[in-house]
Amino acid sequence: MDILLVDDEPLARERLKKLLQDLPECRLVGEAENGDEALTLIMAEDPDLVLLDIRMPGPSGMEVAKQISELEDPPAIIFCSAYDEYALEAFGVHAVGYLLKPVRGEDLKAVIDKAASMNRLQRRSQQTDESPVPQRQHISAKTHRGLELIEIDSIRYFSADQKYVTVIHAGGETLIDDTLKELETLLGSRFVRVHRNALVAKKYILALEKSQEGGYHLRLEGCERKPAVSRRHLSSVKQLLQNL
Secondary structure, three states, X not given: OEEEEEOOOHHHXXXXXXXXXXOOOOEEEXXXXXXXXXXXXXXXXXXXXXXXXXXXXXXXXXXXXXHHHOOOOOOEEEEEEXXXXXXXXXXXOOOOEEEEOOOOHHHHHHHHHHHHHHXXXXXXXXXXXXXXXXXXXXXXXXXXXXXXXXXHHHEEEEEEEOOEEXXXXXXXXXXXXXXXXXXXXXXXXXXXXXXXXXXXXXXXXXXXXXOOOOOEEEEEOOOOOXXXXXXHXXXXXXXXXXXX
């Protein structure tokens, strides 16, 4: 699992990092000292899990958790706090665990295993609950020219950036009002989520490439831009390419 660590205390972060080193199934993808940094890193790194402190400067961990829970594809949350009075509120924002500091290694492993198991069950549920989606031929966009229709067959991928989604298509790039979650439901099996911020047309995928920095991206037919593939979605993308 890819993990983001959020705590304003350097010593607390160091302790958790040492504990994570003993868990080979876990990879630390970033550290944040406050809630604003955490939200930025979540959008960039697409972690599976966030280890989140509660009392921090700026937005509290509870406020950050509420914002995380509103994301289309939120990571799991485990609170790590020196205070036990927030436990009930924590499960109100769908946290999968609540650990008291100083965190013990066996407790951390147990709750991370629980989070990993829940992720697998949720993926299975999504696969079995999928229902046929009517085949749309166009999506609409409000531009300075009025209402513009974009042929779905011309779309290479959708890219999300904060509140906006950009359609990268044969005719260029266009901003639309839809969210990636809405588009994922609307377009059914023709597109695949490869990152929290990217939804890609399967028919235009040419290859999965590894960058010099160690990350992955997709090379698409008729598109110079290469959408990033997060580690969270890497295995499903590899499986998709084997079946194409």
